[in-house]
Amino acid sequence: MSPRRAPLIGIIGGYGAVGRSAARSLAAQGRFRLRLGGRDGEAARACAARLAAPAEAMAVDAGDARSLGRFSQGCRTVLNCAGPAYLLADRARRAAFAAGADYVDVMDDGRPADPVPGRTAVLSAGLMPGLSGLLPGLLSQGLDPGGEFTGCYAGLGTLTRTGALDYLLSAERGYGTPMAVWRGRVVPSALAVELHFPVPGVPRPLTAHPFLTEELVDRARELGLGEARWYNAFDGDAVLGTLKRSRGGHPGARDLAARAEELVRSSALDAAGRTPYHVLWGRLEGSDQEGNAVSRAIVIRGEDGSRLTGAVGAFAAAAVCGGQVLRGVHRASAVLSPQAVVDWLRTGVPGVTVRQTTVSSPTDAEHRPGPGDGTEAGGVDEGTL
Ligand SMILES: NC(=O)c1ccc[n+]([C@@H]2O[C@H](COP(=O)([O-])OP(=O)(O)OC[C@H]3O[C@@H](n4cnc5c(N)ncnc54)[C@H](OP(=O)(O)O)[C@@H]3O)[C@@H](O)[C@H]2O)c1
Known part of the structure; x- marks a missing residue:
């Protein structure tokens, strides 16, 4: 696939400990474009520049719906690695869905909510939960x-x-x-x-x-x-x-x-x-x-632990991007192939x-x-x- 047509995965918290790891795992696949975000646009740019795949940077505030909306535009999947998850709640998921993107979260953002027609979310896609x-x-x-x-x-x-x-x-x-x-x-x-x-x-x-x-x-x-x-x-x-x-x-x-x-x-x-x-x-x-x-x-x-968590989140984002997860809002443990995740960690x-x-x-x-x-x-x- 030409780099310009590769699906875009946006990683919120993309230069944090977990987000950096997820970005590295996805970059190593060579089949995605990446967008890294956090409140510090410069830190996102520095992190994106170090990746072995095309990656752009964009400042985003996960507490602000409009900012999240801009970040999610054009993404096939948004992978949320920002936290504290319990304070940011489900804002990023709502914004991703509203922008027509699917969603993965390394933490739980609450009980799986009602599905949005045509959209997929995989929650709790980390080490524990995950x-x-x-x-x-x-x-x-x-x-x-x-x-x-x-x-x-x-x-x-x-x-x-x-x-x-x-x-x-x-x-x-x-x-x-x-x-x-x-x-x-x-x-x-x-x-x-x-x-x-x-x-x-x-x-x-x-x-x-x-x-x-x-x-x-x-x-x-x-x-x-x-x-x-x-x-x-x-x-x-x-x-x-x-x-x-x-x-x-x-x-x-x-x-x-x-x-x-x-x-x-x-x-x-x-x-x-x-x-x-x-x-x-x-x-x-x-x-x-x-x-x-x-x-x-x-x-x-x-x-x-951050490396393991980011790698599981990356696996989930790649699976969602590849259409391997049914529509709906799920916990990772219910929809990811356990052996495939274990193999991904062992080899990657x-x-x-x-x-x-x-x-x-x-x-x-x-x-x-x-x-x-x-x-x-x-x-x-x-x-x-
Ligand atoms: N499931 C698991 O097993 C597991 C394991 C470890 C961690 N986690 C979770 O993973 C998440 C990240 O943890 P971490 O250890 O990577 O933390 P971290 O190193 O502090 O990174 C957090 C990242 O989120 C960004 N961020 C924070 N608030 C933000 C906001 N309002 N808008 C946009 N970006 C924001 C930070 O950048 P700025 O502050 O510059 O914006 C940073 O890039 C946490 O929710 C943590 O609980 C899950």
């Missing part, structure tokens, strides 16, 4: 319904201020239920904090907090899982301490900003002198049509490793998820990345 919600579908493929899924995210690395704000906001806005498990319905207070939780790919046991997200509840329902549980695991005391102190407050904007700064500092403290990592692990215990007990697991490990993001295992046996081998010895009552407010 890749996290793809694991149950990947692991349960071809198995009977009723399987039991356990998943976990563990990460070490300095959060961006925007990421920290969204983390706190998502917890406050009830994105998930601490300590809950899915057993055909959300069962509250069913699980406990695990103090010595072994996470494959992480050299020492971590403290893991059960956190049943809306994303996982939706997937469990759609896939007919018998049970689903999710843990957020913490590698260090600083972030955990900040989240515990932060629990239960109903702060104003200033307080929120201060707590986000503290969260950024504590994430840097936990990571100091250590190699950053981001691990998603999932395991599904189920059975196949022949009556065999099947245990499947996956471990996806990368060095940079430096340093990403993926380990997938399957064990099949004629009898029901008893093998529960690997919590450690101790448990702790209570928990911390947790959110999305």
Whole structure:
């Protein structure tokens, strides 16, 4: 395709940590034109100039409908990587639709809204939410319904201020239920904090907090899982301490900003002198049509959470641009091909490793998820990345 006829993808927040990564992933495809935006037109220009694909820059304010409208004009798809997502809400999606563009967001901008005829939106197309919600579908493929899924995210690395704000906001806005498990319905207070939780790919046991997200509840329902549980695991005391102190407050904007700064500092403290990592692990215990007990697991490990998030967002934008996603407003976990996303990350993001295992046996081998010895009552407010 001639460069002038290649579909245009507009990336809002295109020079932020996640947006830069998305832009690099899409530029590497060589089949799109890109438009990078943010409130700083000069920063967008500098970032666009470094890409290995035709890219223009345009200043845009995601809080302003007219500015978003100008940015979205001519785009086949708008990919929103600006945040805090919970403060910017769904303005970018509305503007994209009004300009005749499809839409992808690396975060949730609220519950999927009513569809707009002829338009497509893919929400929550990041690491968590995003890749996290793809694991149950990947692991349960071809198995009977009723399987039991356990998943976990563990990460070490300095959060961006925007990421920290969204983390706190998502917890406050009830994105998930601490300590809950899915057993055909959300069962509250069913699980406990695990103090010595072994996470494959992480050299020492971590403290893991059960956190049943809306994303996982939706997937469990759609896939007919018998049970689903999710843990957020913490590698260090600083972030955990900040989240515990932060629990239960109903702060104003200033307080929120201060707590986000503290969260950024504590994430840097936990990571100091250590190699950053981001691990998603999932395991599904189920059975196949022949009556065999099947245990499947996956471990996806990368060095940079923003890089992984941007790459998933880029995959979604490319899929939407290519007409591979049905019209309507969806969560990424419901419409992207899990294996294709995993392959995209493995082949396209430096340093990403993926380990997938399957064990099949004629009898029901008893093998529960690997919590450690101790448990702790209570928990911390947790959110999305
Ligand atoms: N799903 C996941 O797993 C996951 C993981 C990590 C991050 N995220 C989300 O990804 C988003 C970006 O995070 P990040 O770490 O990349 O943050 P970041 O490095 O601070 O980048 C944010 C970008 O958005 C732009 N921006 C902020 N407010 C804007 C506005 N009103 N109008 C236009 N552009 C605006 C910023 O530029 P200016 O300030 O110059 O305008 C910057 O380019 C956040 O919502 C974060 O929660 C999701």
